[in-house]
Amino acid sequence: MKWAEISIKTSHEATEAIADIFHELGSSGVVIEDPELVNSYRRAGTWDYCDIPEEVNVEVVTVKAYLPVDEQLEEKMRIFEERVNELVNHNLDKGQGHIECQEINEEDWASSWKNYFHPIKVGEKIVIKPSWEEYEQIEGDLVIELDPGMAFGTGTHNTTAMCIRCLEEVVKPESIVFDIGTGSGVLAVAAAKLGAKNVQAVDLDQVAVKVATENVAINKVSNKVTVAHGDLLTGITGQADVIIANIIADVVIKLLADIPERLKDNGVLVASGIIVERLSDVTAAIIAHDLTIDKVIEEGGWVAILVRKGGE
Template identity: 70%
Template sequence: MKWAEISIQTTHEAAETVANIFHELGSSGVVIEDPELVNSYLTSGVWDYSDIEQESNTEIVTVKAYLPVDDQLDEKLRNFEEEFQQISSRGMDKGIGDMRCREVQEEDWASSWKEFFHPIKVGQYIVIKPSWEEYKAASDDLVIELDPGMAFGTGTHQTTAMCCRALEEVVKPGCLVFDVGTGSGILSIAAAKLGAASVQAVDLDSVAVRVAAENVAINQVEHVVKVAQGDLLTGVTGKADIVIANIIADVVIKLIVDIPARLKENGIFIASGIISERLSDVAAVMLEHNLLVDKVIEEGGWVAVIARKGGC
């Protein structure tokens, strides 16, 4: 399958807004290349080896999105350019706006980044291991074997790692979990390995649904995790003990309206993919909808929020 890789240079301030524009256009996935984040990985020892040099200019953030090459692509690109030009009217610095577009084959993209993806322990127990690498597990490790393909999720980003640590805190044996926007299925698999009895994983993108189902099978948790295509909570049934959404702030805010009705009493909502500057916006909407913030986890300019459904 052919994809169009659209990349645009913007600022830290506008990166999430740009990502949201791509999301609204139906992008299969968005990659934010943040030089500050790359530098932090290079100095932290997360990567065993890398020949990437530290970036000296950390002000320019590159946002990349992947759209299928079809008869709708030209219109989507025009819509993106219009929306991008409007960012300044919202009081944000949109940056230089240098945009490039190139065609990529799915198999080429899916293999090009593998040299940078190595086993990593993201929580007290959870280890993300690429399917093509060896890892000697400790006795208490919960190893998730992963082949993300085009589903955009390796577990190495702070937002996913924070979600894994949040799940380690709140998942109890026998609980029901909804994973909204599952991507490559990491968080659903983590919940299953932590003892959840049932996990409903949904994603709007058919590629993510396929890849997540494959990763669920690789990790032998098909009896717990069911993957389906759906738009946020429209893809799940019943009420959950835990709902988790690692998306972006604007989508989380839209989702919050429907969360209380889909949580059991004292149920927990974990939201991530939120830049620190948007925490107050998300927390305010949570409060409006009777979700009480229990804990905020912050790392590298990103936050994850653990909130609990309050009483009537």
């Protein structure tokens, strides 16, 4: 199958809005090439050796998404350019706004991850290991073997890493967990590895459902995790102790209306995928639905929020 890789050079402030546009056009996720994030990883000392040069121009962010090459692509490209040009009406600077489109085979796209994705410990316990690399496990490690395929989500981006650290805090033995917009399934697998007894994961994209199902099987947690096609909480039954929503601010805000009914008393929502500039919008929506903010974590310009039902 052929895909169109659409990329745009933009500003930090417009990143999430552009991700939202891609989402509305049918992309299951985006790739964000943020030079500030690259520099932060270099300085963190995570790698013993790194030959990636320090980024000098940190103002230009490249956002990429993948859409199928079909009869709808031309119209989607027209809509995308139109929506990007309208960002100024929302007081958002689109930056350079330079858009490029190239065709890529699914096999080429998937293999390109292998140049940049290496084992990394993202929490106190959770280690993300690509399926094609070796890792010497130490006592206490919970290793997730992952092949992101076309579904995005390696667990190394700030938003996912913050979610994993939150899950290490809130997932208990016997926890019931819902993972909304599971992508590669990394957070669903993490919840299962941390002791959850039942995890229901959903994604609107059928490719993500396929990849997540494969990653669940690779990590031998199929007895705990089910993956299904679904839009937000549609199709998920019952109440959860923990709900994960690593999406984008506008979708988190939309989801909040259903959270009080779908969380158990004292249950928690782990919400991420939110840029710092949208924090006030999300917190206002949380308060409006009588939920309590337990914790706000900020990393690399992104935010994760730990929200509780019935907290003080």
